[in-house]
Amino acid sequence: MELITTTAALAAFCERQATADFITVDTEFMRERTFWPQLCLVQIGGPDEAAAIDALAPDIDLAPLFVLFDNPTILKVFHAARQDLEIFLKMMGHLPAPLFDTQVAAMVCGFGEQVAYDTLAAKLAKAKIDKSSRFTDWARRPLSEKQLHYALADVTHLRVVYEKLRDRIAKTGRTEWIGEEMAVLRDPAIYVVEPEEAWRRLKPRNPSPRLLAVLMELAAWREREAQRVNVPRQRILRDEQIMEIASHTPRNLQDLGNTRGLGRGFVDGKQGQALLSLVQRALDIPDADLPPRERPAETLQVPGAVVDLLRVLLRLKCDAADVAHRLVASSEDLDRLAAGKADVPCLAGWRAEIFGDDARRIMSGEVGLALKGDKLQLISPNG
Secondary structure, eight states, X not given: OEEEOSHHHHHHHHHHTTTXXXXXEEEEEXXXXXXXXXXXXXXXXXXXXXXXXXXXXXXXXXXXXXXXXXXXXXXXXXXXXXXXXXXXXXXHSSOOSSEEEHHHHHHHTTOOTTOOHHHHHHHHSOOOOOOTTTTSOTTSSSOOHHHHHHHHHHHHHHHHHHHHHHHHHHHTTOHHXXXXXXXXXXXXXXXXXXXXXXXXXXXXSSOOHHHHHHHHHHHHHHHHHHHHHTOOHHHHOOHHHHHHHHHHOOOSHHHHHTSTTOOHHXXXXXXXXXXXXXXXXXXXXXXXXXXXXXXXXXXXXOOHHHHHHHHHHHHHHHHHHTOOHHHHOOHHHHHHHHTTOSOOGGGSHHHIXXXXXXXXXXXXXXXXXXXXXXXXXXXXXXX
């Protein structure tokens, strides 16, 4: 069990992994008191050894690790990679590549929806993971032996999990399926929320253009301010406070001070003045330049019986293919499909192979469903 705390030790470890076909990667981080995740530990599993890298050690520079992540001949294997990738995108300016997510692969291989790592480790590596250290304070030093055992278990057993999934994917001819799903993870846009889009988190219900303009200003300011001082956005201004300020559009400090839960220190300081300026700026926008009213969600004419039929077909086809239902089509996808929409993900790529093509056929009457014994089957109306 190796804990790396210096750049020299990290460089030596990374050099030893440079010829590996793949490495497994996991992180431990804290986010309760910060806007950006505070990386505390990086765990790497190589062919012959595993190490925990102390990202908070005073004498460490993670540059050798990032060189390893940039090596195009080494596959970087994660489980439920999105939060880890968000961290590395911010630190490196780009994503590690190439990469593989065993949670997504497990869904393709029939292990259910968003299967947990400990479940996969038990089923594929015959390992029992002690999760009691999961919510410990990873920023506190020194780390205990129990914490390190837990952290390294997340990459040592992941090697076996990956190899079993890789072999199953190759045997079932689903390599291209996995390629499509990994391409989604490689899109940096899914890990970044632009301040100008932060208002969408508030989910306002059909706001007027003027209210929307104020919300956009306030939410963008909060996002930038939270990033600047690195605290959770709710510590700057709560969602309900933003909604209240946008609704009442205070024109002076006294009006702003009437906002529920807003302290005098905030109101009378620079932040209070900034909010008033933002509100006024939104109020000064000419009507012709206001953001357009958000189009209401599309009202679909969805025949319930057709959706039920498609749901049965989805289960039939996914069970036969041993793939997670939700990965193939969501409830919203089924509604759109039943309403005759063509821009549904399950009508393209490997999802069409599994379900979409037969969904089209069943809706056009080319095939139907029949119960034969205790099993449902697709049948042709013409026999």
